[in-house]
Amino acid sequence: MTTITPGTPGVNVGAPAAPSGTQDATDYSIAPEQVSLWQDAWRRFRRNKLALAGMGVFGLVVVTAIVSIFWTPYSLFQEGLGDITDPASWAHPLGIDGHTRDVLSFLMKGAQIVIEVGVLTAALTSLVGIAAGLAAGFFRGWVDSLISGITYIGYGIPNLLIAFLILFITNRPSIFNVIIALSVTSWMDMARLVRGQTLALREREFVEAARATGTKDFAIMARHVLPNALGPIIVQATFLIPQAILFEAFLSFLGFGLPSPDPSWGAMVADGLNDRFLAYHTMIVPSVALLVTLMAVNFIGDGLRDALDPRLKR
């Protein structure tokens, strides 16, 4: 949308997509307002109310996670605060759990794990996936065969099996092992995406020009190929976050997650399920927190995809 080639039919038909208020002053069929890709994307993202709400919820979870590092209403080790059947009160807004501890404190501390696992896994996965995808797409040949071969076999085996095998071998549940287990299974989608983008971009004229001026391979990848593939990469990375959160909750629920005092929301649901004959809130509270967070990040991802996908440009 930033440039118009004279004489291209149909280009100026759909051009005016400017914010309201500036419309009458400019003739867009001749000179569209110059906006960068990111400004344009942000404008479209802002229009998506669900995505904005998702940002709000996710922001709240991040703030909760940061606050919980320094302060929770009660210590996680403080027991004997009441009984699981006690109704909610000002002292314990979300009630008491089956171990006579404060549910709200655990929920807050759990947000920390959600953010750590979600963001770190997405970052690590993206890093590995981008590197592998760039190498496969750029060098082709045996590098491509090797990486594509690994992804092909990896797709034939359910993620769950690989993740459990890693946890089984390491035999020590820690946040680091969980993140490694998640990353090993989920870098392949990113690698496949980046490989496809790189294969297309490396044939473009600007890459040829860079090569003609003697630019090194690494610099071409980092400065010319990668920035042009960034849109889809960001979208994919956003969808990695809920995937990681879900998987961690899933592992913790089954009892393979973090060791006991670390309050994962998945483990809280499992605890609540055991206490279901006494009360439901210990099961509902973490479930709803998990569901709302996952939906929020999914909405952000949908919004980003609509905003960054050039094919959907209006």
Next chain:
Amino acid sequence: MSRGTAIYGAKRFVLVLVTALIVSSVTFLLVHALAGNPFTCERNPAGCAHEALVHGLDDPLIVQYRTFMWNLLHGDLGTSYVNQGVTVTPLLIREAGNSLILGLCAILVTVIVGLIVGVTAAVKQNSWIDYSLTSFVVFGYSVPSFVLATFAIIITAILLPNWSNSIGWGSPEQLPIPAIALGLPYAAVVARLVRASMLDVIRQDYVRTAWAKGLSSRVVIIRHALRNALIPVITIGGPLVTGIITGSVVIETIFGVPGLGKEFVNSILNRDYGIVVGLYTFYAMLVGLANLGVDLLYPVLDPRIRYA
């Protein structure tokens, strides 16, 4: 089945066997080389040494691997390390039966709910029905399976207090709730695909022709539109089967179904090496064969697809 399909199927079958072989080898070697002795030697050193001797764990890794492979080629996956005298192959086959029943019911839920929701949303496009069904779909693929299962348990407990305990296995009453919990997330995925594909199809000329001929809406929608709209939906078959198998791990654990998924969790928690390795081999075969079956179904359902 054409000759091309047969050759394609045979090639894929060999690939499934190779994948299963690789999976079992990697699992066996990693587990035996890295995970250490499964028997707790602190409490009972003598028994520990005896157990290790019985299971050949003192042999060099290559000897253990050779024995394992030789038995595997004869269909023998070895014995359990925790429960004395339990042979893995018959155990897994028995449990696979239970998983199969649950899985098929879940797929039934997925297909029926997915089709009804998808078609209704497409036919009533942009109405409140469409919007509420579409939000159900977003909910469906965001909600973790175990959260869905816990809600299902609460809702059953509140609405149907006389319903016999929904957790357990054996009576037909205990089947619908786990099947719904397992199938519903995938129903959302199917519904989304059906809706998109139906919206494509109902604008086509031949559907307009069908309306113009004065056919009843049921005949137009089901016989003319839906049959063609389903073709792109079939591609979800492979991932669906894999997803049901994976999902059954958590659903079977929650609802106490004695199937492969529950065994998977238990064997890892118990550090039962014999069953873990056997189960990985079994799963690799199962997923490969299920995907192959779905792929072979394509040309039957859509004559335009042909494997040359």
